[in-house]
Amino acid sequence: MSDGSDRVFHADGELVPADEATVSVEDRGFQYGDAAFETLRAYGGEVFGWDAHADRLDETCDLLAIDHGLPREDLHDRILATLDANGLDDAYVRLSISRGVQPGKLDPDPEVDPTVVVVVKPLPRGGLAGEPVWDGPATLRTVATQRIPDAAVPARAKTHNYLNGILARLELRGTDADEALMLDSAGHVAEGATSNVFAVDADGLLTPALSGPVLPGITRATVLDIAAEEDIPVREGTFGPETLRSAEEVFCTNSTWEVRPVESVDGATVGGGPVTELLAQRYRERVEDAYY
Known part of the structure; x- marks a missing residue:
């Protein structure tokens, strides 16, 4: 997976090849940046600090009034499924939730059909036997x-x-x-x-x-x-x-x-x-x- 060509992403409830994962051009996350995200790190097949990340994601969605209705357990499962589909234990993880596709106007509709995307990329092993992702100070x-x-x-x-x-x-x-x-x-x-x-x-x-x-x-x-x-x-x-x-x-x-x-x-x-x-x-x- 060195070039990422065979990676799999999680897009709107489905695992799909990276080159087939798409988001609508009318999605408010694309049009206005109207979306929340978290950057996470997986170690040994599990997400570091998941509850803290989920709390911060909840707060961002509350501030944006994105009532996506998805339990954090569901989001966590999507991340784990994406890691498993890519055969990754140690990885960069990005979880995004947008307000989804709505009419092209600035003020959002209260009803939300969210777009949810999970992207993963391999990282070196962490912990005591690991190595940093950065090249130097x-x-x-x-x-x-x-x-x-x-x-x-x-x-x-x-x-x-x-x-x-x-x-x-x-x-x-x-x-x-x-x-x-x-x-x-x-x-x-x-x-x-x-x-x-x-x-x-x-x-x-x-x-x-x-x-x-x-x-x-x-x-x-x-x-x-x-x-x-x-x-x-x-x-x-x-x-x-x-x-x-x-x-x-x-x-x-x-x-x-x-x-x-x-x-x-x-x-x-x-x-x-x-x-x-x-x-x-x-x-x-x-x-x-x-x-x-």
Whole structure:
């Protein structure tokens, strides 16, 4: 399955070959980005943090008023069926739910016939015997594209309209950076285009507070839980990019990267370190104990 030509996706209740999986051009997810999604990671044939992902998906659908009527057990079964059909134990998983096909107007109808799609791609084994999906530490660069304020589009809503992050990543073209560091309208660090951000200093861990336009990442929450177990002090607050540039360590988190050390921020060398390594190790141990 190296080229993905024989992969199978789950589209609207059926397992279909990837090259036959289609969505209507009139689907509101295509026309307006009117859809919710979750990016998940499978280890050993099971989904990491399914309940937390399902809770966040529920919240996004509630915010979008997409009353899809599908039990989370049904959605979970579709993911497992897709993994099984592809013979994958370790994989990237994307679950999308759109409002479906409706008349071509901006205001949606309350009645929903949702479009549900599950896409999977192979990833390396996780856990203690695994290897990271990234080639090396991340390089962050602060971009001019600001994170959309919560009053405009709630950050906790994970929707198909990802233009904000796309514009941020476009600013990295021609640079050596591989993750965009996005600020809020007040100049405070919000998050990466596809990741949450942490700093390590003499007082412990520091990460942007969820009171700002910050996605409540599932991996972020897991790292905070591990930090509490290890008695590592944690502050959630507001700070500028200069705090990251002068930090002892910086790392990013998301479902596929897990804990990824950061090599530099805006050209200032930061590098990993013992705290990042400890958290990454404990994360891998959790995965190993739960799924292998």
